[in-house]
Amino acid sequence: MTAFQIDYTDNVATALEPLEPGRVVLRGDASEPTIEAVTEVPAGHKIALRQIESGEDIVKYGVVIGRAVEQIPKGSWVHLHNIRSIYDERSSHLDAVTGAPKDTRYE
Numbered sequence: 453m454t455a456f457q458i459d460y461t462d463n464v465a466t467a468l469e470p471l472e473p474g475r476v477v478l479r480g481d482a483s484e485p486t487i488e489a490v491t492e493v494p495a496g497h498k499i500a501l502r503q504i505e506s507g508e509d510i511v512k513y514g515v516v517i518g519r520a521v522e523q524i525p526k527g528s529w530v531h532l533h534n535i536r537s538i539y540d541e542r543s544s545h546l547d548a549v550t551g552a553p554k555d556t557r558y559e
Contacts, residue, residue, distance in 0.1 A: 453489070455499050456480040459514035464498040464530050466512075471499060476527075490527035498530035510535050 453476045455465040460481045468479070471493040475486055483501060493499045498512065503526045510518040510530065518535040528534075 457482045461514050463501050463511045467493045467495050470495050488527050491529045493529045500524045500528050500530050502526050
């Protein structure tokens with residue numbers, strides 16, 4: 453299993469394939485050669501490279517892309533269920549798995 457750390461200062465990496473709990477090889481500008489995934493992480497989603505505290509910035513591409521809304525353990529899936537975008541308030545209202553709006557009722 454592999455993930456890609458874009459910038460050395462990032463605290464998340466992107467899963468290059470679906471990740472299951474276990475050893476993940478880090479590519480790119482990786483701060484470590486491997487990490488232990490502790491949760492499943494869908495392909496294209498983020499994995500925490502270290503424990504991230506509630507309220508702490510999420511850094512990807514060497515820039516802040518969001519903020520943790522709860523403590524995120526190292527090796528865990530980082531997505532809409534545990535972070536908020538600092539650029540798009542609407543993302544907080546999307547289902548973490550499907551991306552469907554949770555605040556809109558369809559009839």
